Amino acid sequence: MFSQAEENYIKSIYVLELEFQNNVSTNLIAKKMQTKPSSVTDMLKKLAVKDLVDYKKYQGVQLTSKGKKVALKVIRKHRLWEYFLVKELKFKWDEVHEMAEQLEHIKSETLIDRLESFLKYPKFDPHGDPIPDKDGKIMITKTINLLNLKVGQKGVIDNLKDSSDTFLKYLTKKNLALRDKIKVVDIEPFDNSIHLETKTHHLVVSKKVAENLNIKI
DSSP states (O other), X not given: OOOHHHHHHHHHHHHHHHHXXXXXXXXXXXXXXXXXXXXXXXXXXXXXXXXXXXXXXTSOEEEOHHHHHHHHHHHHHHHHHHHHHHHTTOOOTTSSHHHHHHHTTXXXXXXXXXXXXXXXXXXXXXXXXXXXXXXXXXXOOOOEEGGGOOTTOEEEEEEESOOOHHHHHHHHHTTOOTTOEEEEEEEOTTTOOEEEEOSSOEEEEOHHHHTXXXXXX
């Protein structure tokens, strides 16, 4: 059994490993966890003792196989709860992250198994992220960041790099959602903002917005 703080660190390290494809620095973890690097170092030492991370000073950190299993269990619970809150309780997709952050630390595996069965084994959460199964297997879809698309290319919004409430509210305001078909019709040389065409409207998104949208070609 691990504490809530330990699970939060393990999950954050897993996400950062996927993003940077390398050992994760204490500074990156501190930024994601919104804490001091010294606090991160203290926690990493504790996790290393429990064989959850490989940690060497000044060389970053990497999850062990045991650590990855723990991370995927927490992520599975988080994403199942998000799906349940949106699908069954009719919350908006920008309302569920904080609630799922609390619910993901419930320890009962039986409850989570029954929740997954009740939901008929969903593969993706409301933000397009894959839900790991009971054995920790996770479906990874091949996507390309919107910033890397060229004028004339088409695709479907598959998942989001940023699932924060503010970003989700922005997308709702702009009438953009998962599974929307998009086409790049122009790119502004000055600031790399992108003109998009959807089935219903035309809009311009900034470089910052584009880098948080992953597209399936």
